[in-house]
Amino acid sequence: MGDGTVFTPDIGFVRGLKEAGADTMKQCYQCATCSTVCDLTPSDNPFPRKEMIMAQWGLKDELAADPDIWLCHNCNDCSKYCPRGARPGDVLSVLRKAVIAENAVPxxxxxxxxxxxxxxxxxxxxxxxxxxxxxxxxxxxxxxxxxxxxxxxxxxxxxxxxxxxxxxxxxxxxxxxxxxxxxxxxxxxxxxxxxxxxxxxxxxxxxxxxxxxxxxxxxxxxxxxxxxxxxxxxxxxxxxxxxxxxxxxxxxxxxxxxxxxxxxxxxxxxxxxxxxxxxxxxxxxxxxxxxxxxxxxxxxxxxxxxxxxxxxxxxxxxxxxxxxxxxxxxxxxxxxxxxxxxxxxxxxxxxxxxxxxxxxxxxxxxxxxxxxxxxxxxxxxxxxxxxxxx
Ligand code: SF4
Ligand code: SF4
Incomplete structure (x- = not known):
């Protein structure tokens, strides 16, 4: 077996995201339509599909280190075309808010x-x-x-x-x-x-x-x-x-x-x-x-x-x-x-x-x-x- 990457999901973080309005993220089934329609994403390793799975898995540290959630301008073109109503644009918006709270001093x-x-x-x-x-x-x-x-x-x-x-x-x-x-x-x-x-x-x-x-x-x-x-x-x-x-x-x-x-x-x-x-x-x-x-x-x-x-x-x-x-x-x-x-x-x-x-x-x-x-x-x-x- 090859070496795998071990992720540690933060369940409290997932709960917090849902309470903050990102509860639609669980409907995402990773079809990547959102990344295809987004005009702002780079073609290499595009957003917001990967952020949707990171949010579902509660990868708080990885999301805090992800510049892509800030390259999104919340136009919601992706939400318009998402076949599952997962609203990726809104999920990214909630993620940005979470990053601000996470870095807040105090x-x-x-x-x-x-x-x-x-x-x-x-x-x-x-x-x-x-x-x-x-x-x-x-x-x-x-x-x-x-x-x-x-x-x-x-x-x-x-x-x-x-x-x-x-x-x-x-x-x-x-x-x-x-x-x-x-x-x-x-x-x-x-x-x-x-x-x-x-x-x-x-x-x-x-x-x-x-x-x-x-x-x-x-x-x-x-x-x-x-x-x-x-x-x-x-x-x-x-x-x-x-x-x-x-x-x-x-x-x-x-x-x-x-x-x-x-x-x-x-x-x-x-x-x-x-x-x-x-x-x-x-x-x-x-x-x-x-x-x-x-x-x-x-x-x-x-x-x-x-x-x-x-x-x-x-x-x-x-x-x-x-x-x-x-x-x-x-x-x-x-x-x-x-x-x-x-x-x-x-x-x-x-x-x-x-x-x-x-x-x-x-x-x-x-x-x-x-x-x-x-x-x-x-x-x-x-x-x-x-x-x-x-
Ligand atoms: S958010 Fe919607 S469009 Fe994007 S990968 Fe998930 S199901 Fe597909
Ligand atoms: S809301 Fe963000 S991720 Fe969605 S299409 Fe617009 S810029 Fe791209």
Whole structure:
């Protein structure tokens, strides 16, 4: 008898996958139709057929080291043609979620964010934190006079919460991604040299930026624009946030009185240019928020249209889409209510907006948004290992 490979199935892992929505995987009988119709899979050792059997067998470690589950863009062409209704596209989606939870640092955060029944816990953390800060600093009331958000929640308090939070998130996320990369780098496509890093990184970013692979989708092609708008909206708001930090800490802009600020006037030389600078800053932020809002609405529309036909949306995905929508809508409403000088509604709306922003930032390494980073990492890896050559 020849040497065989001994696999150790993780039964708990299989049970977890089924509970997370991959229960259809047991219907797969390995006909390989899915791998044949998938336009994104390499021809050598194609996905998702092999991932279906790996999932059925509970090969958790092998799946954690498999870059292919991230080369899939969840178009669900394979699910459309699967003769057994095994929904391989959705199974891969559940596998990606499991990999994120598995690499989460600390692990319990992955469990909290991954389990929608614990959503209330995830939301209570910022609510209690903000209420404590406002109570202990005597700001737990509606300020008198014109609506100015910094009178209610001073910028120094916001920054002392969000700046360390963002730093911690980046650190924890980096540890998770390093752990993920380490697992990828023991698979059959093990990297031998890092000389391809820069050209592969350039190709990866270009591909993500233009969403090239979405164009190959058939059943779910219109998801491309929803994803693009959400991505551009987030990038725009990230730039806007850093621009605001520059205005406040470098230009010493004491919001909202930029127009009279002597530092800005000195820098730009005329009231006209100051106004232009101010208008550009505001317009850029509002345009980014609008892109995110339209993108999140398109995500909703696509998910409702596809439901039961091309993809089964998990509650995990719905929570994320809802939080993105809430960040946008509460931010826009807070701005309108501030213009309307309606203090009774503007300040509570601003509070809710900050809770949503906290949710998106603090749980970034464990949420659906983490896909963006994991997918980028896996595509980069696959290109360097010459696994992804499209
Ligand atoms: S998932 Fe469906 S199409 Fe793919 S191998 Fe299994 S039965 Fe065939
Ligand atoms: S969902 Fe689309 S990209 Fe993913 S395996 Fe199926 S056909 Fe391929």
């Amino acid at each position: 692990r319990f955060m992955g469990t909290i964010v991954g389990n929608t029944k614990l959503l209330i816990v995830a939301l209570l953390i910022p609510i209690v934190l903000f209420l404590c800060v406002l109570k202990n600093t005597g700001h737990l009331n509606i300020p008198e006079g014109d609506v100015v958000f910094s009178k209610f929640f001073p910028i120094s308090y916001v920054d002392s919460i969000f700046v360390p939070l963002a730093g911690l998130v980046v650190l924890l996320f980096a540890v998770s991604v390093k752990r993920f990369w380490g697992k990828l780098n023991v698979n059959p496509y093990k990297l031998m040299a890092y000389s391809m890093l820069l050209p592969s990184l350039f190709e990866t970013l270009k591909e993500i930026f233009i969403h090239k692979k979405f164009e190959k989708c058939d059943a779910n092609k219109d998801r491309a624009w929803a994803h693009r708008l959400v991505m551009f909206g987030f990038i725009g708001l990230f730039i806007q946030t850093n621009w605001a930090v520059f205005n406040i800490y470098v230009l010493k802009w004491d919001s909202p009185y930029l127009k009279e600020d002597p530092n800005i006037l000195l820098l730009l030389g005329s009231h006209g240019l100051v106004w232009l600078y101010y208008a550009t800053f505001k317009l850029f932020g509002n345009a980014s928020a609008l892109l995110l809002l339209i993108g999140s609405l398109l995500v909703f529309a696509n998910r409702m249209k596809d439901k039961g036909v091309n993809s089964v949306s998990s509650s995990f995905d719905w929570v994320f889409a809802t939080m993105v929508f809430l960040v946008c809508i509460t931010g826009i409403l807070a701005e309108f209510l501030r213009f309307a000088n309606n203090a009774q509604l503007a300040y509570p709306m601003y509070f809710v907006h900050l809770v949503c922003v906290f949710y998106i930032i603090a749980y970034l390494p464990y949420s659906k948004l983490a896909h963006m980073v994991y997918r980028t990492t896996a595509i980069l890896y696959a290109k360097m290992a010459k696994r992804d050559v499209m």
